[in-house]
Amino acid sequence: MTPRLMEVRKNVLKQNDVLARGLRDEFRAKNVAVVSLVSSPGSGKTAFLEKTLTLLQPRYRVAALVGDLATENDAARLARSRAPVKQIVTGTVCHLDAMMVRAALDNWLPAPLDFLFIENVGNLVCPSSFDLGEDLRLVLLSVTEGEDKPLKYPTIFNTADIAVITKMDLAEAVEFDAELCHRNIQSVRPGMRILPVSSKTGAGMDVWLDLLTDLREHKLHAADAR
Amino acid sequence: MTPRLMEVRKNVLKQNDVLARGLRDEFRAKNVAVVSLVSSPGSGKTAFLEKTLTLLQPRYRVAALVGDLATENDAARLARSRAPVKQIVTGTVCHLDAMMVRAALDNWLPAPLDFLFIENVGNLVCPSSFDLGEDLRLVLLSVTEGEDKPLKYPTIFNTADIAVITKMDLAEAVEFDAELCHRNIQSVRPGMRILPVSSKTGAGMDVWLDLLTDLREHKLHAADAR
Numbered sequence: 001m002t003p004r005l006m007e008v009r010k011n012v013l014k015q016n017d018v019l020a021r022g023l024r025d026e027f028r029a030k031n032v033a034v035v036s037l038v039s040s041p042g043s044g045k046t047a048f049l050e051k052t053l054t055l056l057q058p059r060y061r062v063a064a065l066v067g068d069l070a071t072e073n074d075a076a077r078l079a080r081s082r083a084p085v086k087q088i089v090t091g092t093v094c095h096l097d098a099m100m101v102r103a104a105l106d107n108w109l110p111a112p113l114d115f116l117f118i119e120n121v122g123n124l125v126c127p128s129s130f131d132l133g134e135d136l137r138l139v140l141l142s143v144t145e146g147e148d149k150p151l152k153y154p155t156i157f158n159t160a161d162i163a164v165i166t167k168m169d170l171a172e173a174v175e176f177d178a179e180l181c182h183r184n185i186q187s188v189r190p191g192m193r194i195l196p197v198s199s200k201t202g203a204g205m206d207v208w209l210d211l212l213t214d215l216r217e218h219k220l221h222a223a224d225a226r
Numbered sequence: 227m228t229p230r231l232m233e234v235r236k237n238v239l240k241q242n243d244v245l246a247r248g249l250r251d252e253f254r255a256k257n258v259a260v261v262s263l264v265s266s267p268g269s270g271k272t273a274f275l276e277k278t279l280t281l282l283q284p285r286y287r288v289a290a291l292v293g294d295l296a297t298e299n300d301a302a303r304l305a306r307s308r309a310p311v312k313q314i315v316t317g318t319v320c321h322l323d324a325m326m327v328r329a330a331l332d333n334w335l336p337a338p339l340d341f342l343f344i345e346n347v348g349n350l351v352c353p354s355s356f357d358l359g360e361d362l363r364l365v366l367l368s369v370t371e372g373e374d375k376p377l378k379y380p381t382i383f384n385t386a387d388i389a390v391i392t393k394m395d396l397a398e399a400v401e402f403d404a405e406l407c408h409r410n411i412q413s414v415r416p417g418m419r420i421l422p423v424s425s426k427t428g429a430g431m432d433v434w435l436d437l438l439t440d441l442r443e444h445k446l447h448a449a450d451a452r
Binding site: 004008040041042068069070071073074092094121122123124125126128129142144145146148149151152153154155167170173174 | 230267299374381400
């Protein structure tokens with residue numbers, strides 16, 4: 001990167017952080033727990049999110065924002081959960097930023113929400129620098145991608161809170177080495193929570209839902225304490 | 227993106243194109259055929275490239291440059307083919323550019339080459355804007371990523387010459403719909419050549435090697451005609 005581009009980029013990031021802080025304050029005031037998802041293209045973000053929305057719907061008010069370069073395919077898939085879903089089309093931009101989230105929320109969702117999910121553009125590099133005001137950031141990694149991904153894309157693992165290992169139903173077929181993968185995650189981000197799941201079979205989703213319930217209660221507690 | 231950032235980015239791209247043109251002239255003068263590979267993280271670029279280098283070695287002089295944010299893992303894997311390999315560590319940059327290729331080539335590979343391969347950072351968005359002076363750009367897509375990827379990342383398919391569908395040995399396990407995937411590729415890039423392969427079983431590699439041999443002969447013919 002040229003020095004000039006680096007300087008401009010630093011200003012853009014500073015601007016994003018100010019906007020993200022505003023979003024975080026607003027989410028706190030409205031008692032909505034916000035979870036974002038980042039991963040490579042094809043890691044199974046949308047399948048995992050569809051399953052999550054469907055399982056949460058009976059008990060909670062949920063909605064999702066979903067980012068993509070082109071197409072509204074993901075919004076259409078997620079809408080099958082019957083949750084309100086809005087697509088953010090980014091054109092050639094390789095990540096969501098706080099301004100896009102801000103703009104998407106305006107004039108949408110007047111009703112109170114328990115959970116808002118934000119699915120980022122499929123990319124293991126660019127989203128890492130952009131705070132979206134979320135409470136929890138998941139990085140998803142499918143068993144088919146290779147156990148070395150945490151070592152090769154350390155920044156995204158460092159800015160996420162939980163590593164979700166997806167497509168566990170394919171683990172055997174691709175000879176996935178869980179121990180090696182966990183060790184690689186821990187070497188990049190010691191102590192990181194790891195959640196193996198299969199959106200297809202539903203394995204691991206109970207642990208994930210408990211975690212979301214905890215997040216929500218924690219948020220409500222914090223609100224009561226204010 | 228802010229207007230200021232867009233303007234700076236345009237200048238960076240212009241600078242890259244000038245450098246890429248220089249690289250292309252140099253590759254032509256040296257009669258080396260240059261092939262670059264782009265894909266999501268985990269699509270199997272390195273496995274495909276290792277297989278390619280190994281198969282070409284008996285008949286051709288080959289070498290590879292490989293880009294990653296961190297680690298020299300890919301270079302170590304590719305070195306098993308016994309071809310000369312050099313890693314470009316990009317730090318936080320989500321793609322290779324012509325300047326990085328230029329810098330990596332300096333003081334390296336004095337001997338004549340038949341083929342140079344350039345493996346980009348795993349990313350379906352950022353590499354699309356950066357010409358590296360290559361003759362042929364492959365976009366790889368594994369059967370585990372979903373048939374909709376070409377629709378969601380059209381730019382990268384538009385800047386590539388051939389779509390390589392990897393991990394065909396897993397097609398059945400993931401219920402890969404080849405017809406749908408081909409249709410999606412054709413709708414984004416009508417007439418695009420599609421090459422289904424498995425680096426594990428070697429399926430499709432004969433077609434790929436024929437294609438490389440043609441590329442090399444074509445390049446030599448063009449040189450003779452000058």
